[in-house]
Amino acid sequence: MPPTPAVPDGRRATLADVAAQAGVSVALVSIVMRGAKGASPATRERVLEAARAIGYRPDSRARMLRSNRTHLLGVQFEIQEPFHTDLVEHLYAAAESVGYQIALSAVAASRSERQAVESLLGDRCEALILLGPQAPAARLAELAALLPVVSVARRLRPPVPGVHVIRTADDEGARQAVDHLVSLGHRDIAHIDGGKAPGAADRRRGYRTAMNRHGLADRIRVLPGGLTAQDGATAADALLAAGARPSAVLAFNDACATGALSTLFRSRVSVPEEISVVGFDDSRLARLPHVDLTTMAQDIARMAELAVTRVTERLEASDTPTGQDIVAPHLVIRGTTTAATAG
Amino acid sequence: MPPTPAVPDGRRATLADVAAQAGVSVALVSIVMRGAKGASPATRERVLEAARAIGYRPDSRARMLRSNRTHLLGVQFEIQEPFHTDLVEHLYAAAESVGYQIALSAVAASRSERQAVESLLGDRCEALILLGPQAPAARLAELAALLPVVSVARRLRPPVPGVHVIRTADDEGARQAVDHLVSLGHRDIAHIDGGKAPGAADRRRGYRTAMNRHGLADRIRVLPGGLTAQDGATAADALLAAGARPSAVLAFNDACATGALSTLFRSRVSVPEEISVVGFDDSRLARLPHVDLTTMAQDIARMAELAVTRVTERLEASDTPTGQDIVAPHLVIRGTTTAATAG
DNA sequence: GCGTGCTTCTAGAACGTTCTAGTACCCGAG
DNA sequence: CTCGGGTACTAGAACGTTCTAGAAGCACGC
Known part of the structure; x- marks a missing residue:
């Protein structure tokens, strides 16, 4: 059934049109449309029917304009x-x-x-x-x-x-990530940081705090990173070049982590067997089946x-x-x- | 400098407030605000100054309501x-x-x-x-x-x-992709399709057409896929299991392609040396440095x-x-x- | 018969803007 | 001095809704 194209001319139907159609006042139609009380069930039904017939749709601009609230x-x-x-x-x-x-x-x-x-x-x-x-x-x-x-x-x-x-709680998140790695037996845990990105300082601090708490102060290694995959890849390159490879890496975020992952893949370093990687954010990226990244989820x-x-x-x-x-x-x-x- | 918190009470400033402040009519303020002609440079400046002073900001709802156009x-x-x-x-x-x-x-x-x-x-x-x-x-x-x-x-x-x-032009896109692969010397080109996804039928057809045109009708191989990375990974598994491995794969889209890529990585099949992969969409995914996927870009x-x-x-x-x-x-x-x- | 109270309904004024139809003024031409 | 024609401005009606006040109808109790 065709949706009865509004009123005669091109205009969109208004309360007045509905009122005319149903033979009631504009105010009453308004009451019915808002679902406010003050209309009998019978007229309510009649008005709704009229509205449906001419394809009425409330105008949210007019509505908001009149009632001071826009919600x-x-x-x-x-x-x-x-x-x-x-x-x-x-x-x-x-x-x-x-x-x-x-x-x-x-x-x-x-x-x-x-x-x-x-x-x-x-x-x-x-x-x-x-x-x-x-x-x-x-x-x-x-x-x-x-x-x-x-x-x-x-x-x-x-x-x-x-x-x-x-x-x-970025610091808390970084701490949890380190705790997880430590509980898996890791001790050489590096952090690819986020530079000046929002939250980076807190995550860096959380990492340091946790390492200290676990008595791993001498294993602290913070690599300059960033928030893109490219940053992560570059940092991982540096990590591998440096020789003494850590057994785990905590990256600033998921994008950064996947960048690191790609470097590791290319260098035939297998993850997680040879090195564990943790991201941050639990973004869509982390959930992709071929990325399948352990990460800190933000709520x-x-x-x-x-x-x-x-x-x-x-x-x-x-x-x-x-x-x-x-x-x-x-x-x-x-x-x-x-x-x-x-x- | 503080932004002069509107009018005395909590209301947002209106044209009337500006008019009062500048000592002109509401209509004139409207003219100035719209940049319409009909106001002298001097008053124009005065009105704008008044508006700035009381932090006036046009109400787009009222504006749209009055002028029949909302744009x-x-x-x-x-x-x-x-x-x-x-x-x-x-x-x-x-x-x-x-x-x-x-x-x-x-x-x-x-x-x-x-x-x-x-x-x-x-x-x-x-x-x-x-x-x-x-x-x-x-x-x-x-x-x-x-x-x-x-x-x-x-x-x-x-x-x-x-x-x-x-x-x-999905069919055309698939054809171009095949052309590219053929020009690189590939002949065994498989297609991981998109099943019933929008555009999938056209891309499938384009692939077939192109293969035929290049006289590779007997090399046509369409694997059931889908639009997620998981679909691509599964299809790639099937491909490898089947033994006779193609030298190139055209995937339904980028997500599907990355799924296939991950399977290939894990199976130590190197891309692109042993097998070339082409995606479709040129999504953000394809541009990630560690994915770096050849793909058909939609304009x-x-x-x-x-x-x-x-x-x-x-x-x-x-x-x-x-x-x-x-x-x-x-x-x-x-x-x-x-x-x-x-x- | 008359208030009281309840429900159902309505008229008309808002809301902040734009638009139409002016008015007031000035300037130059006749 | 009047007329025409521009420019600068203004009053007031729209736009489609909600809201305030109140009217009409009816039942009830006195």
């Missing part, structure tokens, strides 16, 4: 960043469960953070959830003066008042849920203080780690 | 699909260049296509750009009755009236540009017929193909 949470994310797209997926679910909607605004090569945020503000989002924002603290403060802001996966030092931060679902909660509770009670939520990561054991060979 | 193109995409996110990136650029804006609506585990599209319709998008839509033809026809619709990367058979299709920028063009030209002149645009792919030679070893 819109603006999300800025990097469209090419798998970690961000994972988060977005969970944000949809989290927002829906508390009666809010998500407005997406991507950052891409052709679209700056500034543009992304401006567009969200123009849509009158009630709050901003920024994934890994690069904006300077001053800019964030400026935004925070306007509406509740939360920064996910980007630590702010010093904290910016009005901006709540949600991040993974993305939890982070998304926290982001929505923090922001909505500030909308409801505007005096809620901002702070920081640090989410614990957990180890996911896959195929790139195994017990150290004796000796 | 909004709704884009439905799979948030986890790298091919889609690549497209989105180019869509932003393409839309901007013709004065339209993009409204994103993601499909995810927790969000169905229906929800995604409903939200776009509620925002009163003027047209829909659907990336790889799964919706049945009837549903698409229903949407097409409402507004211009274009389906990217999803062939519709039979064509749905009102829905324009933009897709890659994403062109597809995005076409999507925007087709849809906007229908908005401007509603009688533009719908049809199909078939975009040529091109070969990207990387490290997984080389000349066949003699014999």
